[in-house]
Amino acid sequence: MARLVIVALGLVALASAAEYVCTERAPLTSTRPRPSVDGGTSLFIGGKLTPWEGKVVDVLSPVYGEDGTQAVIGSLSAMDGGAATTAARAAAAAWDLGQGPWPQSSLKDRAAALGAYLDELEATARDAIIETLMWEIAKSEKDAAKEFDRTVAFARTVIATALEGDAAEPFGAWTGLGGVRGRVRRGPVGVALMLAPFNYPLNEMYAMMMPALLMGNCVILKLPAIGALAHVLTIEAIRKTLPPGVVNFVSGSGRATLPSVMASGVVDCLGFIGGSKGADALIQQHPRPHRLKVFSQLEGKNLGVVFADADLDAAADQIVLGALSYNGQRCTAIKLVVAHASVADALVAKLGARIDGLKRGLPWDAGVDVTPLPEPKKPAYLTELIADAVKHGAAVVNDRGGDTEGQLFHPALVYPVTAAMRLFHEEQFGPVVPVATYEDLGEVVETLKHSWNGQQAALFTEDPVAAAPLVDALSTIVGRVNVNMQCARGPDAFPFSGRRSSAMGTMSVTEALKAFSVETLIAVNDDAKGAAFGDALGDVANFLKPTK
Secondary structure: OOEEEEOOOOOEEEOOOOOOOOOEEOOOEOOOOOOOEEEOOEEEEOOEEEEOOOOEEEEEEEEEOOOOOEEEEEEEEOOOHHHHHHHHHHHHHHHHHHOOHHHHOOHHHHHHHHHHHHHHHHHHOHHHHHHHHHHHHOOOHHHHHHHHHHHHHHHHHHHHHHHHHHOOOOOOOOEEEOOEEEEEEEEEOOEEEEEOOOOOOOHHHHHHHHHHHHOOOEEEEEOOOOOOHHHHOOHHHHHHHOOOOOEEEEOOOHHHHHHHHHHOOOOOEEEEEOOHHHHHHHHHHOOOHHHOEEEEEOOOOEEEEEOOOOOHHHHHHHHHHHHHHHHHOOOOOEEEEEEEOOOHHHHHHHHHHHHHOOOEOOOOOOOOOEOOOOOOOHHHHHHHHHHHHHHOOOEEOOOOOOOEEOOEEOOEEEEOOOOOOHHHHOOOOOOEEEEEEEOOHHHHHHHHHOOOOOOEEEEEOOOHHHHHHHHHHHOOOOOEEEEOOOOOOOOOOOOEOOOHHHEEOOEOHHHHHHHOEEEEEEEEEOOHHHHHHHHHHHHHOOOOOOOO
């Protein structure tokens, strides 16, 4: 097994072996009472739970029971194309080409209904959702609670922002210009199909769903293959507070369900958080893609650049936090570290010490940092990436790096990584931290120029003058440049954007409202008669009714 050995002075020396072999240990087990979420015996379509007699799959946890097998924590209906199309038609019926009760209701009324939904969700489902997130995606108890609470807080902020913005210029008043007196409002797009990934199944979905619903759209939620049970637990709150057909669920294989949904042509808007290949395939299946409004947040191979003058301790803290929070299973994670050759060995030593100090265990263990991976094939994929890097001259430099205990994958620090290795280019989306070196910033710029990534970068330096050229270069490549801090999405008031294969559209409180709506202008003559008519119309038309 090839390793780099970190010696007392912080230097590293290559081991002679050229093959990588991980050490496999027995999986972590737990006797904690497991949830049992029934998502397999019925379908949630058109506001009703309809019995499902088709294929049902067990939902397995990455946590193992005492018998040595992965715990079964629920079931999910494996819908086919026909069932999925039924869900699409239910959403289309609720939309009714823009004439349904939901799109025709006022923004104020929709905001009240969604507020009631959030109240019901917090009161009746919070604890169950947090427990299910721990079991299904192995998110720590702290992070699972944070996901739920942040999701609800984001949704409430979206509602408040929409109401406040709707009452302000140019939406809240009539404006006269060039003989026309007009009032601008935001209207819905139509039926929205939404897909979100396993790592933040609630938060990422609601970052799209809540703005879309608030704007008057009707939605089809394609539940993630992993992370779907949290959504199953929301059904009763949806039924209690929202009109039938406004929210519909599709579960099962995307390849089995979504082609027929897209081919039906009823989808007006696609909200997609995941891989670019999946997004491209769905767009191409729509019969009228020119009519499809697309919002997407996709892959990221975010770069962390460490300058020669960087505070290495501060940089190491931020890199470990940015690269390994929730096991590195975040699109915003730092996926490749590039350090100046003069400080690379010292940085690697500091990174290794911090990584080895991370606590590994089960999601409910106090202070746990590293938990099992929910994707069944991910440990094998990460092992494959590391083996390729070792084959081309790198090594794992930290203790237990790459070892496994069932689905738990011990974080691996891999150094020195070069462009000849897959780990340099592919998004690992897991607890592997590759470190490469550079001599001149021109090398970094050249790498960025030819990268598919367009999400973020993090720079670590004490010299603004030295940082400026790279900031300028990155300003046309990525959507966010972080200086002396990890890559991140929040705060939600800031734009979360991307370029290239990393995004189409911007996620933030205000931008999400724009992404799932269309500006509509109501115009009258700019004279006394027109003004009087406009004011009278505003008192009776739901579209124009004031929100405050």
